[in-house]
C-alpha cells in the first residue's frame with residue numbers, strides 16, 4: 001500500500017489498515033489492527049471504564065510509544081461518555097508516525113472527531129479539550145524515553161500515572177526500551193500510594209523477570225486476538241487478576257531466555273543463579289501469589 005517517507009500503510013488480513021515503520025521493519029498493530037488490540041490490551045484489561053467511574057480527580061495515563069496514537073485515541077474514545085478528567089502523557093522520540101497517520105486518517109479509521117485536536121497537539125505538543133463528559137489534558141514528551149527516565153529530575157516530571165500503555169517495538173528490534181534499568185527507573189516514577197497498572201503485549205519470560213526485578217508485581221495478561229496471552233504489571237497485587245505463581249517461577253529457572261537485558265543490546269541467556277535468588281525473594285512469591 002501507500003508509502004510516505006519512513007512509514008507505510010499496510011492492510012492486514014482482516015482488511016483493517018495499520019501503520020508500518022520501514023526503518024524499524026515493524027507494523028504497529030500487526031494482526032487484529034490498532035483499535036481491537038488497544039481495546040483488548042488496555043481498555044478492557046485495565047478495567048478503565050470501571051476505574052474512571054470510581055475515580056475522583058485527575059486520572060493520569062502515560063502512553064509510552066505514542067506512535068500513530070491508536071492506543072491513546074482508543075482509550076479516550078472508549079471513556080468519553082464517563083464524567084472524568086484524563087491527563088494523558090505521551091512519550092516518543094518522533095512525532096512522524098502521528099503526522100503520517102493523520103494524513104491517512106480515512107484509511108486508518110480511528111481518528112474520527114479527533115483530527116483538529118491532533119493538529120493542535122502536533123503543533124503545540126499539548127492540547128486541552130472537552131469531549132462528551134470527559135475533559136482531556138494531553139501532553140507530549142519528545143525524546144529518547146530511556147534517557148528521559150534516567151535524567152528526569154523532580155519538579156519537571158509529569159504526575160505519576162494510574163495506568164501506563166507500554167507499546168515499544170519488539171525487544172529484538174528495540175532493546176533499549178526493554179532493559180532492567182529502564183523498568184527500574186519507570187517503577188521509581190510511580191507513587192506507591194497511587195495504584196498503577198501497565199499491560200504490555202509480550203508474554204516472554206525475560207520481560208516478566210525484568211518487570212519483577214524492577215519492583216512490579218506481574219501477572220498473566222488477557223489475550224488480544226494477536227497473542228493468546230500478554231502481561232500485566234502493577235505496583236499493587238490488587239490490580240492483577242492472575243499473578244504469576246511458583247510454577248511460573250520454576251519454569252523461568254529452566255528457560256533458556258530469562259536473564260534481563262542490563263543494557264540496550266538484545267541477548268538471550270538463562271537466569272543467573274543470583275537473579276533466580278532475587279526473584280524467589282520477591283514479595284509476590286512470599287504471599288503465595
Ligand SMILES: C[S@@+](CC[C@H](N)C(=O)[O-])C[C@H]1O[C@@H](n2cnc3c(N)ncnc32)[C@H](O)[C@@H]1O
Pocket residue numbers: 027028034064065066067068069070071072091092093094097143144145146167168169174176177
Ligand atoms: C509500536 S510503535 C507504537 C504504536 C502506538 N502506541 C500506536 O498506538 O500507534 C512503537 C513506538 O515507540 C517509539 N520508540 C521506539 N524507541 C523509542 C525510544 N527510545 N524513545 C521513545 N520512543 C521510542 C517509536 O518511535 C514508535 O512510535
